[in-house]
Amino acid sequence: MDQILTGLELILQVQNIAMMIIGLIVGIVIGAIPGLNVPLAVALALPFTFQLSPLAGLSMLVGIYKGGTYGGSISAILINVPGTPAAAATAIDGNAMARQGKAGKALKLSIYASIFGELVSDIVLILAAAQIARFALSFGPPEFFALALFSLTIIGLVSGSGLTRGAIAGALGVLLSTVGLDPIEGEVRLAFGIYELTGGLKFIALIIGAFAISEALVQVEKIARDRLIVNVLEFSDRPQDNQVTMADLKKVFPSILRGTPLGIFIGAIPGIGSSIAAFLSYGLAKKFSKEPEKFGEGSIEGVAAAESANNAVTGSTLIPLLTLGIPGDVITAIMLGALTVHGLIPGPTLFQQQGDFITAFFIGMLIVSCLHFVIAIIGLPLFIRAVRVPHGILFPLVVVFCVTGTLVATSSLFDVFVMLFFGILGYFMVKFGFQIAPLLIGFILGPLVEVSLRQSLVISDNSWMVFLTRPVSAIFILLTLVIVVHTIWQRYKEVSVNEN
Amino acid sequence: MSQAKLDFVAGLTLFCLAGLLLILIPGQVETTEGDTLTPASLPKIATTFILLLAAALVIQGYLHRREDGETGLSNYFSVYVFVAIGVMFIYVSLIPYLGYVPSTALALAALMFLYGNRNLTQIVLVCLVAPPLILLFFRYTMLVLLPQGTLMEPVLKLFAS
Amino acid sequence: MFKRINRGILFASSLVLAMVAMTGDIFAQSYPSKPITFVVPWGAGGRTDIVGRMVSNVMGSILNQPIAVVNRTGGRGAVGTKFVLDAPKDGYTVLVTTPGNQILGPVHRDVGFVPSDFRGIGRVAVGSVILASNTKQPFTDAKSMITYAKSNPGKVTYSGVKNVLPWLAAEALAGKAGLQFKHVPAKGDADAVPMALGGHVNLVSASSLNSIASHVSAGTLKPLIVFADQRIKELPDTPTASELGYAVTASPWTGIAVAKGVPEDRIQVLRDALKKAVETKSIKNFAKASKTTLSYIDGPEFEKQWDSEFSTFKSVVKK
Numbered sequence: 001m002d003q004i005l006t007g008l009e010l011i012l013q014v015q016n017i018a019m020m021i022i023g024l025i026v027g028i029v030i031g032a033i034p035g036l037n038v039p040l041a042v043a044l045a046l047p048f049t050f051q052l053s054p055l056a057g058l059s060m061l062v063g064i065y066k067g068g069t070y071g072g073s074i075s076a077i078l079i080n081v082p083g084t085p086a087a088a089a090t091a092i093d094g095n096a097m098a099r100q101g102k103a104g105k106a107l108k109l110s111i112y113a114s115i116f117g118e119l120v121s122d123i124v125l126i127l128a129a130a131q132i133a134r135f136a137l138s139f140g141p142p143e144f145f146a147l148a149l150f151s152l153t154i155i156g157l158v159s160g161s162g163l164t165r166g167a168i169a170g171a172l173g174v175l176l177s178t179v180g181l182d183p184i185e186g187e188v189r190l191a192f193g194i195y196e197l198t199g200g201l202k203f204i205a206l207i208i209g210a211f212a213i214s215e216a217l218v219q220v221e222k223i224a225r226d227r228l229i230v231n232v233l234e235f236s237d238r239p240q241d242n243q244v245t246m247a248d249l250k251k252v253f254p255s256i257l258r259g260t261p262l263g264i265f266i267g268a269i270p271g272i273g274s275s276i277a278a279f280l281s282y283g284l285a286k287k288f289s290k291e292p293e294k295f296g297e298g299s300i301e302g303v304a305a306a307e308s309a310n311n312a313v314t315g316s317t318l319i320p321l322l323t324l325g326i327p328g329d330v331i332t333a334i335m336l337g338a339l340t341v342h343g344l345i346p347g348p349t350l351f352q353q354q355g356d357f358i359t360a361f362f363i364g365m366l367i368v369s370c371l372h373f374v375i376a377i378i379g380l381p382l383f384i385r386a387v388r389v390p391h392g393i394l395f396p397l398v399v400v401f402c403v404t405g406t407l408v409a410t411s412s413l414f415d416v417f418v419m420l421f422f423g424i425l426g427y428f429m430v431k432f433g434f435q436i437a438p439l440l441i442g443f444i445l446g447p448l449v450e451v452s453l454r455q456s457l458v459i460s461d462n463s464w465m466v467f468l469t470r471p472v473s474a475i476f477i478l479l480t481l482v483i484v485v486h487t488i489w490q491r492y493k494e495v496s497v498n499e500n
Numbered sequence: 501m502s503q504a505k506l507d508f509v510a511g512l513t514l515f516c517l518a519g520l521l522l523i524l525i526p527g528q529v530e531t532t533e534g535d536t537l538t539p540a541s542l543p544k545i546a547t548t549f550i551l552l553l554a555a556a557l558v559i560q561g562y563l564h565r566r567e568d569g570e571t572g573l574s575n576y577f578s579v580y581v582f583v584a585i586g587v588m589f590i591y592v593s594l595i596p597y598l599g600y601v602p603s604t605a606l607a608l609a610a611l612m613f614l615y616g617n618r619n620l621t622q623i624v625l626v627c628l629v630a631p632p633l634i635l636l637f638f639r640y641t642m643l644v645l646l647p648q649g650t651l652m653e654p655v656l657k658l659f660a661s
Numbered sequence: 662m663f664k665r666i667n668r669g670i671l672f673a674s675s676l677v678l679a680m681v682a683m684t685g686d687i688f689a690q691s692y693p694s695k696p697i698t699f700v701v702p703w704g705a706g707g708r709t710d711i712v713g714r715m716v717s718n719v720m721g722s723i724l725n726q727p728i729a730v731v732n733r734t735g736g737r738g739a740v741g742t743k744f745v746l747d748a749p750k751d752g753y754t755v756l757v758t759t760p761g762n763q764i765l766g767p768v769h770r771d772v773g774f775v776p777s778d779f780r781g782i783g784r785v786a787v788g789s790v791i792l793a794s795n796t797k798q799p800f801t802d803a804k805s806m807i808t809y810a811k812s813n814p815g816k817v818t819y820s821g822v823k824n825v826l827p828w829l830a831a832e833a834l835a836g837k838a839g840l841q842f843k844h845v846p847a848k849g850d851a852d853a854v855p856m857a858l859g860g861h862v863n864l865v866s867a868s869s870l871n872s873i874a875s876h877v878s879a880g881t882l883k884p885l886i887v888f889a890d891q892r893i894k895e896l897p898d899t900p901t902a903s904e905l906g907y908a909v910t911a912s913p914w915t916g917i918a919v920a921k922g923v924p925e926d927r928i929q930v931l932r933d934a935l936k937k938a939v940e941t942k943s944i945k946n947f948a949k950a951s952k953t954t955l956s957y958i959d960g961p962e963f964e965k966q967w968d969s970e971f972s973t974f975k976s977v978v979k980k
Contacts, residue, residue: 185539186737186769189543217585221581224579324854350875352879396617399611400607404638433506454846458843
């Protein structure tokens with residue numbers, strides 16, 4: 001009790017609260033602008049945190065992280081351009097809802113689902129960090145491999161009837177992820193004599209190009225075809241389309257209840273990340289839904305599942321960071337830097353030596369989540385007004401932000417060209433009926449599968465049995481098989497029904 | 501284009517590209533000998549996967565060639581899309597020479613025109629205000645220096661003297 | 662309506678003018694007369710990045726010009742390093758360098774540069790590679806580990822990134838002591854350390870004290886050997902490799918460099934500024950807080966270190 005009071009005293013200072021608010025606003029705005037995203041915002045804020053007290057600096061970074069993870073879904077819903085990779089799953093149904101005039105409902109639903117996931121995740125972090133950390137450590141290379149393989153099956157769930165196309169896009173993602181130095185030996189792969197390619201294709205270039213630039217090109221085409229400026233979104237006048245009703249909540253609650261623990265689990269295992277969590281949750285929601293055919297056509301369950309899972313990652317991803325000193329992604333790596341500068345070396349002893357700091361920080365996490373809710377609700381009308389900017393101004397600005405964002409994040413014109421290449425690729429994929437989501441999933445999981453597979457085989461002396469003799473990995477391998485067989489079986493049934 | 505035709509075209513293109521890549525991979529990956537898995541393994545597996553699936557797509561397209569079900573995708577390919585791509589590439593290529601602000605202003609003007617905006621005041625205003633604002637924002641809040649073109653230096657010199 | 666447009670255009674043109682005024686100072690004669698860029702070839706938040714940012718902060722105020730830090734990553738640091746070499750040689754593009762990008766890159770493959778393509782401004786900090794194990798091993802210290810490894814050849818596994826210092830150190834130790842370690846390649850310390858903590862490997866060869874420090878004080882990791890010239894003060898009970906009879910040292914340093922061809926007087930300006938910077942209180946406080954070992958040597962000395970390490974590593978890797 002005393003500790004909580006000390007913690008409260010430490011955190012409840014004007015500077016800390018102000019930094020949380022600034023962080024949240026910056027995060028939401030940057031997350032919502034296509035081309036600028038959370039890792040960029042966190043990286044740019046890092047030097048600024050050197051001047052602040054550790055608590056204020058970290059509060060700001062957490063604010064940016066949480067705000068940005070939610071902010072990405074705003075542009076995902078409103079203009080079909082996920083502001084962050086985490087929102088890629090949200091775009092599928094969120095934007096479909098917006099096109100039906102239900103943008104208000106989709107946005108509000110994403111706030112509720114995000115905040116729910118976030119708060120539960122914070123609480124789990126506070127109550128069970130040590131236990132979860134121990135669990136995370138039991139994940140060795142074989143377990144990572146099995147989990148990554150299992151995660152790859154969501155490609156099947158996400159792509160629905162276009163299974164062949166989904167698998168092609170996924171394999172293409174894996175292939176593109178192998179360009180550059182291989183993560184194990186450091187050998188050059190597929191660089192075709194281009195020096196800059198030895199640095200690999202940057203994830204940020206893929207996410208900005210394939211999602212934002214491709215959508216900008218699709219819009220050019222629409223305008224050229226219809227010979228008129230398709231102006232802005234239509235908002236339905238019916239109140240039930242702009243509100244989340246009790247009936248809606250009842251319907252989406254199971255999805256949120258599944259998505260949240262899933263997000264927490266993925267967050268606690270370093271290296272997988274929120275976009276995979278969102279897609280997994282989305283895929284599961286579809287599997288268990290009573291109306292799976294509505295997924296992709298504006299299902300509220302899809303939005304809720306994706307949003308609860310991606311924000312649930314934000315709390316638990318701090319578990320390996322704080323308890324073990326292991327950053328799970330780019331963002332937590334930057335937070336590690338911010339902590340180190342202030343002499344707070346994360347790891348088990350941080351909790352013993354800096355108990356007050358940790359308590360204060362945990363209370364701060366809860367405050368950030370509450371503030372997040374308030375700011376999101378207040379900010380909602382502003383974002384809706386922002387999309388009322390005619391497309392003749394909005395999309396040119398989106399393109400400029402894509403170029404600028406990539407340039408600032410990578411400080412390399414070559415990477416900006418790579419970004420444009422991904423934009424063209426994304427456009428042609430859309431034109432030929434391919435989804436972009438599997439490309440993203442393959443690109444993220446490819447290196448993970450490769451590294452963990454090769455590590456496992458070294459440990460086991462090239463015995464593949466290692467994946468079956470270890471229980472956790474065996475379970476995931478089994479699950480993978482079940483899903484693959486089930487998906488193919490269902491597809492086969494569909495085809496034979498169609499043919500008779 | 502019917503779904504079948506689309507499958508056929510997409511499948512064939514991918515099949516050829518993947519085949520070509522499979523031939524190229526051994527020369528493009530510095531392989532180390534010894535282990536079961538080498539740096540070349542994953543690219544090869546992924547490409548083989550694409551090759552097989554693309555073949556499936558071609559066959560699928562061929563079998564259904566007599567059906568003309570609509571795809572729901574638009575068949576419309578607009579030349580404007582290629583113009584837009586061109587504008588973007590020229591824009592990025594110009595940045596090191598003209599500098600961030602002038603090239604962004606030009607790109608914005610061209611893109612706004614492409615997106616059907618014919619309101620001259622709007623175009624002029626956005627082009628003049630947005631690029632310097634973005635530059636100043638990055639410069640003064642985060643000390644990020646966006647490129648100043650090499651060609652602009654003589655021009656700026658005139659102003660400075 | 663008309664008034665509003667006019668005001669808009671007025672605002673816009675003043676912005677343009679402000680920019681011109683801003684860029685005008687390029688043409689002043691003295692160096693530095695515009696912001697300098699520090700290129701960090703590694704990711705934001707990492708060791709190199711943090712040291713680079715702190716040094717840039719202080720050097721910026723000494724030189725009276727802001728210093729922008731950019732992370733240009735990829736190719737294990739080669740892309741950012743090459744970028745500095747290809748940039749105009751006017752002293753406004755400066756490299757924050759480590760052995761990983763500058764020495765080991767060229768040792769391992771053709772990266773388009775060699776260490777001597779650069780000029781040293783000065784070394785700022787050094788770290789040390791540490792071999793550690795978790796506490797559930799059949800050995801408790803360096804000697805018993807070596808004995809155990811000798812009697813169980815090929816059984817002792819260690820995690821660490823391949824082709825970088827921690828790997829070189831562990832392999833060199835194995836070579837000198839006649840051991841057969843099994844290397845489990847990792848992507849970085851963030852990947853290698855948990856493998857040891859979770860008991861998936863016997864040892865971890867960590868690239869810095871910071872990545873294991875907290876686990877050492879919590880008793881979950883035991884440092885066995887330090888690959889340094891002498892014992893480090895944070896781990897007074899851990900022997901160096903030389904004490905055990907195997908002369909292996911690996912100290913991942915962080916320093917500042919520029920491309921060869923930058924005018925001599927500008928190099929001197931940077932060298933003087935760095936020398937002043939490492940003496941300041943803010944750098945010392947930073948080093949203390951972040952457990953960074955400051956170890957300044959001047960530019961010429963720094964260049965000598967590159968040469969000797971380059972030839973040493975080349976001979977180790979060839980074997």
